Amino acid sequence: MYFHAMRVMEDLPLHKGLRKRLIDTLKARGITSEAVLEAINKVPRHFFFDTALAHIAYEDRAFPIAARQTISMPYTVALQTQLLDIRKGEKILEIGTGSVYQASVLAELGARVFTIERQKELYDHQQKSYPLKSVYKNIQFFFGDGFLGLPIYAPFHKIIITAAAPFVPPKLVQQLLPGGRMVLPIEKDGVQFILVIDKAADGSLTETWVEECSFVPMLGGTSKP
Ligand code: SAH
Numbered sequence: 349m350y351f352h353a354m355r356v357m358e359d360l361p362l363h364k365g366l367r368k369r370l371i372d373t374l375k376a377r378g379i380t381s382e383a384v385l386e387a388i389n390k391v392p393r394h395f396f397f398d399t400a401l402a403h404i405a406y407e408d409r410a411f412p413i414a415a416r417q418t419i420s421m422p423y424t425v426a427l428q429t430q431l432l433d434i435r436k437g438e439k440i441l442e443i444g445t446g447s448v449y450q451a452s453v454l455a456e457l458g459a460r461v462f463t464i465e466r467q468k469e470l471y472d473h474q475q476k477s478y479p480l481k482s483v484y485k486n487i488q489f490f491f492g493d494g495f496l497g498l499p500i501y502a503p504f505h506k507i508i509i510t511a512a513a514p515f516v517p518p519k520l521v522q523q524l525l526p527g528g529r530m531v532l533p534i535e536k537d538g539v540q541f542i543l544v545i546d547k548a549a550d551g552s553l554t555e556t557w558v559e560e561c562s563f564v565p566m567l568g569g570t571s572k573p
Contacts, residue, residue, distance in 0.1 A: 357479060359392045366406035367393070373408050374426050381430040387456040388426055395479040396447045410562070415469045417564055419447040420510060424561060431531045431544055431558065432506045434459050439501070441523065443494030443532075443566065444510035446470065448478050448487070454508075455484035462501050464490045468572040493569055497523045504528065511566035512540045526551055533563045 370393075371385050379385060394405035396419055404411060410421040428450070434440065436458030442451055445465035454461045461484075465471045471491040478487075490498060494509065495517045502523035509520075509532035516534065524530055530545040542558040 357395065359395075363392060363394055363402065363406070366403070370406045370408065370422055374423060377408075377423050379423070379426045379430055381426075381433075383434075383457060384426055384430045384453075387429070387453050388422065390456050391449070391452045391480075393422070393449060396449050413447045413470075414473060415467045417446050417467065417470060419449050420563070424563075425450050425453055427542065427558070428508055428510070428531050429453055429457070431542070432508055432529060434506065438505035439503075441498060441501075441504040441507045441520070442510065443497075443508070443520070445474060445489060446510065448474055448480075450508070450510055451487050452480055452484055455486045459486065459506075461487040462490065462498055462504070463487060464492050464494045464498065466491075466493055466567060466570045468570065491570065494566065495519065495568055499523065506530070507532075509533065509566060510563065512561075512563040513566040516543070516545065521545070521547070521553070533561050535565070 367389050371389050394402040397405045408422050410418045413419050434457040438459050440454050440459040440461050442461060442463040445463040451461050451463045474489055497520045503525040504523055505525055505528050507520050507524055507530040512533045512535040514535060524547045526547055526549045528547050532543055533540050534543045540561050540563060542561050544556040544558060546554045
């Protein structure tokens with residue numbers, strides 16, 4: 349058992365090689381931010397998978413995790429992170445902690461990450477077994493409804509939603525700093541799009557539609573098993 353656990357946590361040359369190939373795929377798909385590519389090259393994505401599935405960790409695809417949720421595909425993580433344009437020390441609110449992979453990439457970029465998960469089962473799992481706890485101390489975990497944000501910790505420089513929202517959550521817009529940016533998937537008429545919202549110094553908002561995407565739905569309230 350102990351041996352098995354140790355094996356899971358190893359980052360071998362094999363994994364580093366697979367990550368390099370993933371970086372090439374992400375470049376080919378149009379990711380240009382060197383900082384983002386470097387961060388993805390550093391975070392051992394296979395730590396978020398069972399040992400037997402380590403090879404799948406570096407394919408550019410989403411994958412099921414606990415509680416009928418998914419770890420987003422690397423391209424989507426790279427795209428949203430690139431759009432967020434993270435600077436070191438910025439306060440970032442993430443809605444939808446899931447596997448903690450996206451939060452880890454943000455933390456690798458030097459952000460102070462506040463991440464909310466609405467499913468108790470996933471939140472509890474993160475508390476117990478987040479594999480990079482000792483590496484990324486700049487992530488704080490919260491159990492709650494992301495539609496409400498975290499008023500006590502607001503305002504945030506940037507906000508990222510990693511589940512498809514039915515509308516732009518007004519409370520999150522309120523919790524965004526002037527000059528800040530929110531990146532979220534929005535679902536309209538059965539089609540999901542990545543939307544970027546920029547909040548100007550005077551509080552006015554500009555919306556930019558980026559491209560189609562595929563996320564699990566953002567749901568209201570919390571869920572306890
Ligand atoms: N960022 C995650 C993606 C997980 S999938 C990762 O890197 O793995 C989306 C997650 O959003 C799911 O865990 C789901 O439970 C959560 N979610 C959906 N609606 C939410 C809400 N209103 N508040 C917080 N989390 C929510």
